[in-house]
Amino acid sequence: MNRATTADLALLVPELILVGMALALILAARRIQRTPLALIGTILAALAAALASTCVVPSDDATGFGGMITVDHYSRFFKVLIAAALALAALLSVRSLDEEWAPRAEYHALLLLASTGMMLAVSSLDLLTLYLGVELMTLCSIVLVGIRVDRPASNEAAIKYFLIASFASALLLFGISLTYGVTGTTNFAAIATSLRDLGSNPLLLVAMGLVAAGLAFKIAAVPFHAWAPDAYQGATAPVAAFLAAGSKAAGLAALGRVCLVAFGSEARTLTWILTGLAALSIIVGSIIALAQTDMKRLLAYSSITHAGYALLGLIAGTSEGASATMTYACFYVFMTLGAFGVVIALGERGEKLDGFQGLAAQRPGTAALMLLFLLSLTGVPPTAGFVAKFGVILNAVRADQVPLAVLAVICSVVSAFVYLRIAVLMYMKEPQEPAPSRFPVTVTAALAVTALVTLVGGISPNSLTPWAVPP
Amino acid sequence: MTEYIGIAVTFVLAGGIAAAMVILSSMLGKKNPTAIKLAPFECGKDPFSLPMGRLAVKFYMSAILFILFDVELVFLYPWAVEFRDLGLLGLAEMGVFLAIVLVGFVYAWDNGALEWK
Numbered sequence: 001m002n003r004a005t006t007a008d009l010a011l012l013v014p015e016l017i018l019v020g021m022a023l024a025l026i027l028a029a030r031r032i033q034r035t036p037l038a039l040i041g042t043i044l045a046a047l048a049a050a051l052a053s054t055c056v057v058p059s060d061d062a063t064g065f066g067g068m069i070t071v072d073h074y075s076r077f078f079k080v081l082i083a084a085a086l087a088l089a090a091l092l093s094v095r096s097l098d099e100e101w102a103p104r105a106e107y108h109a110l111l112l113l114a115s116t117g118m119m120l121a122v123s124s125l126d127l128l129t130l131y132l133g134v135e136l137m138t139l140c141s142i143v144l145v146g147i148r149v150d151r152p153a154s155n156e157a158a159i160k161y162f163l164i165a166s167f168a169s170a171l172l173l174f175g176i177s178l179t180y181g182v183t184g185t186t187n188f189a190a191i192a193t194s195l196r197d198l199g200s201n202p203l204l205l206v207a208m209g210l211v212a213a214g215l216a217f218k219i220a221a222v223p224f225h226a227w228a229p230d231a232y233q234g235a236t237a238p239v240a241a242f243l244a245a246g247s248k249a250a251g252l253a254a255l256g257r258v259c260l261v262a263f264g265s266e267a268r269t270l271t272w273i274l275t276g277l278a279a280l281s282i283i284v285g286s287i288i289a290l291a292q293t294d295m296k297r298l299l300a301y302s303s304i305t306h307a308g309y310a311l312l313g314l315i316a317g318t319s320e321g322a323s324a325t326m327t328y329a330c331f332y333v334f335m336t337l338g339a340f341g342v343v344i345a346l347g348e349r350g351e352k353l354d355g356f357q358g359l360a361a362q363r364p365g366t367a368a369l370m371l372l373f374l375l376s377l378t379g380v381p382p383t384a385g386f387v388a389k390f391g392v393i394l395n396a397v398r399a400d401q402v403p404l405a406v407l408a409v410i411c412s413v414v415s416a417f418v419y420l421r422i423a424v425l426m427y428m429k430e431p432q433e434p435a436p437s438r439f440p441v442t443v444t445a446a447l448a449v450t451a452l453v454t455l456v457g458g459i460s461p462n463s464l465t466p467w468a469v470p471p
Numbered sequence: 472m473t474e475y476i477g478i479a480v481t482f483v484l485a486g487g488i489a490a491a492m493v494i495l496s497s498m499l500g501k502k503n504p505t506a507i508k509l510a511p512f513e514c515g516k517d518p519f520s521l522p523m524g525r526l527a528v529k530f531y532m533s534a535i536l537f538i539l540f541d542v543e544l545v546f547l548y549p550w551a552v553e554f555r556d557l558g559l560l561g562l563a564e565m566g567v568f569l570a571i572v573l574v575g576f577v578y579a580w581d582n583g584a585l586e587w588k
Binding site for chain 1: 571573575578582
């Protein structure tokens with residue numbers, strides 16, 4: 001029998017830090033009503049977790065808990081990314097928590113617990129721990145979406161998200177049970193060994209399809225995307241930003257590990273599934289985004305498109321491709337948090353597309369930042385978005401998927417229209433509304449960090465390469 | 472496929488027993504129908520009503536708190552069975568688990584979930 005030892009627990013130090021802070025916040029919930037204590041605690045926990053995942057835990061790759069949890073370069077990369085998304089989302093939340101009624105301590109505790117789930121999902125080596133992590137992330141996200149109990153739109157979004165997420169969980173579990181039926185194990189490495197011996201099995205195709213579908217819900221890839229626009233629109237903007245950044249990164253990481261490690265020998269079947277998901281997401285996301293007038297919905301469709309682009313790295317099942325997807329996930333997290341950050345900074349006005357009219361005349365700095373994030377989301381050099389997009393499209397070409405690469409480039413042009421429409425509104429229209437009030441210093445700090453990463457990532461494209469080590 | 476025969480037998484037996492009960496009771500039982508007997512079974516509630524009615528949410532609050540202790544007990548039982556083998560480490564692990572569950576209870580208590588208003 002395997003028993004958890006201190007060596008095992010050492011692998012989970014980042015998660016334990018986050019859980020500890022979340023429990024402390026829950027215990028002190030009644031006493032934390034107005035102070036920024038919850039924010040400071042959350043950011044300290046995120047920093048400590050990021051530090052712990054790079055320094056404290058064993059420097060070599062290690063597994064624990066009977067081969068269910070690992071600490072390797074892949075999980076470290078994503079843990080730091082998730083911690084960054086958590087800290088930035090907490091910084092961005094300050095304004096909406098000040099203006100609207102929301103339980104402060106609970107809000108931050110849920111952010112922390114959702115991040116714990118994400119970290120668990122990216123470091124799991126077993127389908128069941130993966131499910132556990134993904135589920136913890138989803139349950140906390142559902143409550144976060146519905147945290148404005150006094151607003152019907154928020155409740156509706158939470159219920160829709162809940163129903164679709166439970167459906168997705170059922171698919172994922174069904175896929176896991178079929179995988180167990182075929183291979184007799186849920187451990188990634190053991191599944192891979194068993195598949196090499198077994199050869200092809202029709203049941204396995206169903207199993208892989210269901211697991212991929214369950215995880216595609218989490219990253220909101222078409223045709224499993226329907227929840228995202230409604231959930232993002234109903235949620236407060238910081239929660240939508242956290243969902244778009246964190247849960248997408250964690251879902252991609254989980255999908256990447258499952259595809260590369262567990263189902264690595266079935267690369268040809270996986271290529272079919274992932275190519276379909278990627279192509280549909282890119283086409284549908286970029287075309288439907290054209291018709292949006294609500295900024296949160298627009299960014300939701302943008303996140304769907306980006307899920308498709310990120311999947312381009314995984315289609316070949318190669319480690320170079322997975323590395324490209326890791327780079328994509330990292331840069332996407334920062335540029336989408338930046339774009340959401342500007343929306344949050346503008347308050348009510350930023351939620352509508354028309355609110356951006358004439359922003360450059362009133363707040364040239366903010367308009368320039370938004371332009372930077374929009375260019376990055378489009379994929380224009382010298383921003384991080386270009387580096388990311390270049391990497392995954394190059395991988396599609398290397399995988400002999402030239403039509404898919406051409407499609408990706410064409411849809412980039414379509415989404416350029418979506419993003420640059422906002423730029424046109426900012427720079428070429430007259431202001432319709434009074435200039436926005438001063439932003440809280442926390443929002444400015446978050447915008448500065450995201451802008452820095454977006455710029456540095458674009459100027460020195462190889463800055464991430466040493467860390468983006470696939471599993 | 473031989474390993475699935477057991478499952479098939481279970482299904483057939485379960486279906487057979489359920490069907491036999493229904494058929495036997497309808498054949499052998501006395502029939503004395505009244506309006507109340509014919510109504511669908513529901514615990515003390517009107518089985519058919521429009522969904523506009525209001526429900527006291529405090530019942531659900533207690534039910535959720537009950538689940539908290541229910542889950543706790545589900546994990547305590549197997550731990551108690553294996554208590555000697557698990558030893559001191561097992562005790563410590565259970566302590567951590569109970570502490571985490573209790574945090575939820577303290578939160579609920581602190582925020583007035585136990586007050587029967």
